[in-house]
Amino acid sequence: MSKRDYYEVLGVGKSAGERDIKKAYKKLAMKYHPDRTQGDKSLEEKFKEIQEAYEVLTDTRKRAAYDQYGHAGVDPNRGAGGFGGGGGADFGDIFGDVFGDIFGGGRGGSRQSRARQGADLRYNLEMTLEEAVRGKDVEIRVPTLVECDTCDGSGAKKGSSPTTCPTCKGNGQVQMRQGFFAVQQSCPTCSGKGQIISDPCSPCRGQGRIEKTKTLSVKVPAGVDTGDRIRLSGEGEAGENGAPAGDLYVQVHVRDHDIFTRDGNNLFCEVPLSFSTAALGGEIEVPTLDGKVKLKITPETQTGKMFRMRSKGVKSVRTGAVGDLICKVVLETPVNLSSKQKAILQEFDASITGSAAKHSPKEKGFFDGVKKFFDDLTN
Template sequence: MAKRDYYETLGVAKGASADEIKKAYRKKAKELHPDRNSDNPDAEAQFKEVNEAYDVLKDGDKKAAYDRFGHAAFDGGMGGARGGPRGGQQGDFASAFSDVFDDLFGDFMGGGRSGGARSRAARGSDLRYNLRLTLEEAYAGLQKTINVPTSVQCTACDGTGAEGGAEPVTCPTCSGMGKVRAQQGFFTVERTCPTCSGLGQIVQNPCKQCHGQGRVERDRSLSVNIPAGVETGTRIRLGGEGEAGMRGGPPGDLYIFIEVAKHKIFEREATNLYCRVPVSMTKASLGGDIEVPTIDGGRSRVKIPEGSQSGRQMRLRGKGMPALRGGTHGDMFIELAVETPVNLTARQKDLLREFEDLSEDNNPESKSFFSSVKGFWDSMKG
């Protein structure tokens, strides 16, 4: 079977520039790479064909020979260019593949390199601090000092990790790239350099204080502004207050996670507060005024309507929690719980029995319920 024209294989014109050829190869190699075409049995062969074409057309001498003699330039019959593909075999895959390795695998391996040495320093880790507040503190907001165990920059070496603050030197294993490559068949595998752990540099004389890390463990005291209205799950970010970076690298961030403790009187739902208030049977029957507490430490007078039942709610507008972002406040809801008296004296019992005898028409809900029950039993008998 006749071998396809190399220009046709890459999908470019014969007069294409080196950049156009490289761009076309990058596109074809991405499309046909076996790892992306596990369901296509022909992908590997096509991938090899594309590599072979690019290995010739990327080289000026080989390209000139191919343009003049075609495939015969490399089959030994025309005295063609040396080092080209022979007998229809694949080209120098390692050489061709290396030119666009980072472009092909950038999305798999965190992006290609920028061409220079890797950053000398690694960013510090982000830290989490759990802060527990009372509901009153969450209502008012506050300035709070917290102690955070973390890593800070070593002052003995100014964060370089080297004794006396000396600059690190380029890693001899990876030549400052932070990664090493290994050839496996026609694949080039890239791994983090084991000598410098990906930093691209090493410390020849480590600092005695930080042992070459450029940072030491220490507790830090931080003053944190807690805004009014925070609730459980609220996250506050303090940029640059996390763990110090390796060898002078930028610090991470500190994230404060808020937990608001349960309250003995109030229950919270977003910006609204709920307060269950017990009232006596007589107060609920006759009506009257009661005083209820508010979250700001004050008191509010609430009028109980005559004949109130358990579960009845009344609203105090604007007496709830402040919104975290905005000047509005939620509401406070009073829920009545009519309390049945206990530990009655003989006189109280006699009065209640007398009241019961006189209150046949004062319990409409009970009258309606038992009327429905009687109708249910009668229907069952029928």
């Protein structure tokens, strides 16, 4: 009897990826697995057909041969000409392979037996604004787990070595079957490591790692800001049984500054301005991170006006572009006036009374608006 096309058996197209093939197989296996068909021989043969199609189409070599030569390319009876079919495989083996990813592993599952990479670590680094803008080399002390020098990370006493776990045969997992399902669990004998240490190393007590505080030099580039991270590859915790170490991430936090506020590459600051300079104009000194500079104030400057000083901000750590310094002037009311000073101000005030439209346009506009508001209420 001629065999059906494997793609047709699984109900997938010839361009289907492995994920689609597995998905189709799971659906059919749930329906036709012998545990669910109550010994129906015809359905059992159908399941074998489904199983054979799956085994061929998920094997790269077999699938290539099948696509080129059809069933003859995977016929085990054709010797070197074929790559072997899938009719003789055990139901449980292939079924465990497909469903193993759901329950933590699959056939030949050695994922847990492989030594695990060390954990990544984080170090919070506080800096002043000046340090962040200019960059700095800093030394940090990081408590971590490092590879034991005595046993070179194996966990076994010098001169001895770990042995393969007899329970899981080094896989780190054991399989438990309950009817239709196969469940992978961490081996209870070796705790998933796949190896047993009969004679543990004394300094690390068989763990292969010891606690130590490392001193590291960190080059902080100019222009970093709060939230930026500096990655130190391999400076995290040592891995288990000689596996690679994790990474250390230095998290930057820039402290608040007494004068400047940072927004991206720009700096902001408030500059107090005297009444006379605001009215007449002039020059004032303003601070920058590189020292004091002169800022020209135009006559009749109002409080809150922003003055932009180009390229006096922060150089970007990523693009190299330099931001600006933006100065907000805040008019400062004179205090502790003498009698003479008060008299001068009173005389000045009298000289402009009645000419608000000319000297205080905002004041006139405001009170005109207030008058209209109340007029509208009474009408």
